[in-house]
Amino acid sequence: MDSADSLILEGAGDREALDHLFSVAYEELRRLAAGVRRRDPGATLSATTLVNEAWIKLARTPVVARASELHFKRIAARAMRQVLVTAARRRIAGKRGGTGSIRVTYDESLDSAAGSDAELVALDDALSELARMNPRQSLLVESRFFGGLEVPEVAALLGVSEATALRDWRAARAWLAAQVKRGAHGA
Template identity: 40%
Template sequence: MLASPPQQITQLLRAWEAGDGVARESVVNLVYDHVRAIAACSLRHAPGATLTPTEIAHEALLRILGAEAGWQDRRHFFHVIAQATRQILVDAARRRHADKRGGAVERIDIAEAAEQIASADSDAQLLRIDAALAELGRSDQRRARTIELVYFGGYSRAEIAATLDVSEGTVDRDLRLARAWLKVAIEA
């Protein structure tokens, strides 16, 4: 997952929480490549997105840097990054969706128009997935987090199991059930 030892990142997160600005910068330097990889993974599940992995990584880190620290550990930090990445993609899809429905009128060239038409279903689909995932989270938080970690965080089964403190078998069951639940919720 990362070249740096997990304990090093956790110690830096705790120092950051205590107000150490140097620790904050060290965390950013240590995790940047991984945050960008999370963003790239998220984009694979949002084909209509017009953002780049770098743009998403920067926005996610800016959101995290502006938030109150309170990291339990490295896993918690990366889960929050995955949530921020998901929210960035959903916010962008909402803006594009609103623009297509008359929210903002501006001239675009033919290439941009073709891209917007091709991504119309993707934006609507991402918004439906986000709403369904939020609904699943209200009834089963662990399964919603499992889906979020896979699709928006790029985590492996083993990493999810470690993050959620469950077995890989439980992760497999949660994924199966959550995917089935989401499929029904999205198609309804």
């Protein structure tokens, strides 16, 4: 985790709290994933709902008690990103030999999953670089993509106008996509 991460998660406190936070994020993503796998659009929650639910569940815990709702959403988005990226990195490691146990995905999505893993790792790397260049933009992308926040929410979170947020998003998105393409192919 880089310095920006620790900045974002400063409110999260001790290790146990972080552990908890990631567990919740994981559960939420699991639920989303299950909905997608069932190809049941009705059962699929939006990422926004997801973060809301996570917030409710965590609202009484020390992690979140001190945080504003927006701040929490920022934290939750970070946790989502972290979970997904870690899963992807582990799987890539597993494919390269790793523990030697059989790695399993759904057979029909094996290829796309492998592609996703590499892309996600590349995105994560690029986001970390973006955070060094412009932490605000990195946050913007993280919150909007991983946390499912709407543009007005993100603008409020970052303390900028919606027009500025949209402008920042456009540039960041274009750059990140270019980086992912390069990185994933290079990986």
